[in-house]
Amino acid sequence: xxxxxxxxxxxxxxxxxxxxxxxxxxxxxxxxxxxxxxxxxxxxxxxxxxxxxxxxxxxxxxxxxxxxxxxxxxxxxxxxxxxxxxxxxxxxxxxxxxxxxxxxxxxxxxxxxxxxxxxxxxxxxxxxxxxxxxxxxxxxxxxxxxxxxxxxxxxxxxxxxxxxxxxxxxxxxx
Amino acid sequence: xxxxxxxxxxxxxxxxxxxxxxxxxxxxxxxxxxxxxxxxxxxxxxxxxxxxxxxxxxxxxxxxxxxxxxxxxxxxxxxxxxxxxxxxxxxxxxxxxxxxxxxxxxxxxxxxxxxxxxxxxxxxxxxxxxxxxxxxxxxxxxxxxxxxxxxxxxxxxxxxxxxxxxxxxxxxxxxxxxxxxxxxxxxxxxxxxxxxxxxxxxxxxxxxxxxxxxxxxxxxxxxxxxxxxxxxxxxxxxxxxxxxxxxxxxxxxxxxxxxxxxxxxxxxxxxxxxxxxxxxxxxxxxxxxxxxxxxxxxxxxxxxxxxxxxxxxxxxxxxxxxxxxxxxxxxxxxxxxxxxxxxxxxxxxxxxxxxxxxxxxxxxxxxxxxxxxxxxxxxxxxxxxxxxxxxxxxxxxxxxxxxxxxxxxxxxxxxxxxxxxxxxxxxxxxxxxxxxxxxxxxxxxxxxxxxxxxxxxxxxxxxxxxxxxxxxxxxxxxxxxxxxxxxxxxxxxxxxxxxxxxxxxxxxxxxxxxxxxxxxxxxxxxxxxxxxxxxxxxxx
Numbered sequence: 001x002x003x004x005x006x007x008x009x010x011x012x013x014x015x016x017x018x019x020x021x022x023x024x025x026x027x028x029x030x031x032x033x034x035x036x037x038x039x040x041x042x043x044x045x046x047x048x049x050x051x052x053x054x055x056x057x058x059x060x061x062x063x064x065x066x067x068x069x070x071x072x073x074x075x076x077x078x079x080x081x082x083x084x085x086x087x088x089x090x091x092x093x094x095x096x097x098x099x100x101x102x103x104x105x106x107x108x109x110x111x112x113x114x115x116x117x118x119x120x121x122x123x124x125x126x127x128x129x130x131x132x133x134x135x136x137x138x139x140x141x142x143x144x145x146x147x148x149x150x151x152x153x154x155x156x157x158x159x160x161x162x163x164x165x166x167x168x169x170x171x172x173x174x
Numbered sequence: 175x176x177x178x179x180x181x182x183x184x185x186x187x188x189x190x191x192x193x194x195x196x197x198x199x200x201x202x203x204x205x206x207x208x209x210x211x212x213x214x215x216x217x218x219x220x221x222x223x224x225x226x227x228x229x230x231x232x233x234x235x236x237x238x239x240x241x242x243x244x245x246x247x248x249x250x251x252x253x254x255x256x257x258x259x260x261x262x263x264x265x266x267x268x269x270x271x272x273x274x275x276x277x278x279x280x281x282x283x284x285x286x287x288x289x290x291x292x293x294x295x296x297x298x299x300x301x302x303x304x305x306x307x308x309x310x311x312x313x314x315x316x317x318x319x320x321x322x323x324x325x326x327x328x329x330x331x332x333x334x335x336x337x338x339x340x341x342x343x344x345x346x347x348x349x350x351x352x353x354x355x356x357x358x359x360x361x362x363x364x365x366x367x368x369x370x371x372x373x374x375x376x377x378x379x380x381x382x383x384x385x386x387x388x389x390x391x392x393x394x395x396x397x398x399x400x401x402x403x404x405x406x407x408x409x410x411x412x413x414x415x416x417x418x419x420x421x422x423x424x425x426x427x428x429x430x431x432x433x434x435x436x437x438x439x440x441x442x443x444x445x446x447x448x449x450x451x452x453x454x455x456x457x458x459x460x461x462x463x464x465x466x467x468x469x470x471x472x473x474x475x476x477x478x479x480x481x482x483x484x485x486x487x488x489x490x491x492x493x494x495x496x497x498x499x500x501x502x503x504x505x506x507x508x509x510x511x512x513x514x515x516x517x518x519x520x521x522x523x524x525x526x527x528x529x530x531x532x533x534x535x536x537x538x539x540x541x542x543x544x545x546x547x548x549x550x551x552x553x554x555x556x557x558x559x560x561x562x563x564x565x566x567x568x569x570x571x572x573x574x575x576x577x578x579x580x581x582x583x584x585x586x587x588x589x590x591x592x593x594x595x596x597x598x599x600x601x602x603x604x605x606x607x608x609x610x611x612x613x614x615x616x617x618x619x620x621x622x623x624x625x626x627x628x629x630x631x632x633x634x635x636x637x638x639x640x641x642x643x644x645x646x647x648x649x650x651x652x653x654x655x656x657x658x659x660x661x662x663x664x665x666x667x668x669x670x671x672x673x674x675x676x677x678x679x680x681x682x683x684x685x686x687x688x689x690x691x692x693x694x695x696x697x698x699x700x701x702x703x704x705x706x707x708x709x710x711x712x713x714x
Contacts, residue, residue, distance in 0.1 A: 056553060073234075108549065123551060124546050131541045131545065132237065132238065134231045136541070137230065143502070143538065144538070145386045145538075152342070152343045153503070153505070155348075160500070169548055
């Protein structure tokens, strides 16, 4: 039986899928008008994603990537329960600071409570919004594709080695 | 309704301008025939090809709405959005590129030859092709020289060596997988992928500049596409008349011979007719069968639209710790540079018949979502994402789907496209052989990842990719010697209509496990040269 979190995640994915059926503005247009989230919710989303993906010397983080606009854009095509989950969550999280987010993140791979589940939605959306943006791809990841090479280089196997301090870090959601 | 009829009678009318139609037009015009080419899509200029201009962040849904490729094609107005339907709950992914050049504009360029065991399977299932590998080999040679194919480097067992240009250089992730292939004890061997992508300048086209994935369309012409290598060369003969925006509904016959094509001119929004002495349907296996079914011709066998096949796709991903923390460079190349061909049956025993290719790949890709699997957030978390970003790998499988008579397209009773042409309904299922092959793919994928030392998760509920995902549609008008159980003869000529050819992958008897385009080109070249000879002798 699907859990509620899984259901919401599936609905979010479905919203992304459904969204293409409608005319849509460019993902990073200069003047985005929020269509689903009100000003307070959008501000909450902006503040929270800036904590998750802060600016640093590499990039401007989630704010520069306008992750808030990406989320609202996908929510335009989401079902009512997904929109409600987002709006409720953003209101509940309006006062949460970094320390409070660390608390709800502690259980992110086995979320149980509504706050823990909302944190997972927020984090997944932030990852998707940021790491598909120009800011995330070019500045944070430093992607070098789409440049011209005269010839394809031999693989640099000298730098292929397991980091000395390597320990597996990846976790799977349940 | 007004129908505009042309008085001119062309020698040959070619329907479609992709790999099959382009090759047909190229061969026939160079042999002096007067050819009309009907293409449903518009003519797009090569400089319009969006590879460098349209990036992931330009897509409204960042390539995440389900399928990056389809979102990309749709956003750039290359994707046909005509309606179709399917039987059952699982959709069939039907991708049609509407433009002169067809799907060849956006293919990935992978060109393994079909080998002896693809043309003449020894397992007794269904029926073999009406000829052996040796019949096709000289045509493979000619096509490879014409379009420029990078070599697979070394001959391996029954897997034929592609001739041609220097092999692609392996990437770091591919070398890691090559290292562990031997330790699986299954006879797997990683070799350079043969691709219709130039590793050096060839016939006036520049070598690849390794900017990125070729399925986004090549702006330099270093990847073979029908528009630049075939259609434009045909135009230079002065013998080709290209009709873009010409959507063919049907081919009309009279006294058993094809006499005209009926098409919708979507520029003038009017129906037109075009006359020719010979008609060659080459619109892609599904669309060609669609046209024949709507025409009600060439189907005394009842097999038009049947034996629809393609490839089973599956993938498993992970991260190789030894690839972590590398300096970022442009090392993605033009997609896969190495692969594991289907060489050996020694591991699969009796689990399933036929085979699959394996593409283990990795690089410093455009993006990563590994952040979802890394605990926490903030600066330290971002640093971990960067470390894992260079370590992402995937093992992609492409396997043969057996030809089943009931896998088919039919004319949908209700759906009509924008021109009012009756649309397609898919009936398509996989069976026990595909299920067993898929399970084997997942086992081999996990073994490869484990031996390479990958950090990965066993997929909780693994599934192959959707029906049709390969876009390698074949089989819908199969060739054979017996007109009762095949649609064309071994020269792609309809058994029923002597001046009608079907020159694309519709005539394939098996899907093989290899990418079909090189074989489409070879068979279209072979059939077209023979057609021209026979026309000159007045035999058609």
